[in-house]
Amino acid sequence: MSSRRAAVLGCLSFVVALTAGCGSGGDGSDPTVTAGSSGAQVEIGNTINYGSFGTTAEIDCADGKALNVGGSNNTLTVAGTCTNVNVGGADNKISFERVEAELSVVGINNTVTYRDGEPKINDTGSNNSITKG
Numbered sequence: 001m002s003s004r005r006a007a008v009l010g011c012l013s014f015v016v017a018l019t020a021g022c023g024s025g026g027d028g029s030d031p032t033v034t035a036g037s038s039g040a041q042v043e044i045g046n047t048i049n050y051g052s053f054g055t056t057a058e059i060d061c062a063d064g065k066a067l068n069v070g071g072s073n074n075t076l077t078v079a080g081t082c083t084n085v086n087v088g089g090a091d092n093k094i095s096f097e098r099v100e101a102e103l104s105v106v107g108i109n110n111t112v113t114y115r116d117g118e119p120k121i122n123d124t125g126s127n128n129s130i131t132k133g
Contacts, residue, residue, distance in 0.1 A: 039053075043065075046064070046065050049070075050068070050071075052071045054072070055071075056076075058076075061081055062081070065083065066082065066083050067085045069087045069092065072089045072091050074092045078096045083102075084101050085102070098117045099119040100119060101120065102122065103122070104121075104124070105124070105128045105130060108128070110128045111128075112128065115132070115133070
């Protein structure tokens with residue numbers, strides 16, 4: 001297994017592990033979990049973890065949340081300002097309003113665009129497109 005494929009599978013495993021067995025509590029200290037036809041989204045602290053296959057969804061980083069994306073064949077529109085972004089999986093199309101600090105893509109065949117910000121770009125995957133525009 002190539003190191004890139006292992007990285008993608010590791011990222012996917014991470015997202016699956018975060019979404020498995022989580023519940024929603026009423027005191028605000030527990031993770032916030034959203035699951036449905038648009039995928040699974042788990043918010044822990046100031047980090048959103050999104051994992052799904054073949055969905056179209058809108059995500060809101062608000063004013064400075066971090067975002068981890070796993071899965072494949074998703075079309076995501078991300079509003080607000082994301083501080084740090086990690087993208088795993090394959091064949092995702094993700095557009096961001098703003099990415100501040102770091103944008104890392106470890107998957108394959110992902111198309112990532114961001115409208116604003118000057119993040120440090122890390123493309124350790126294969127055949128990814130990362131553009132500002």
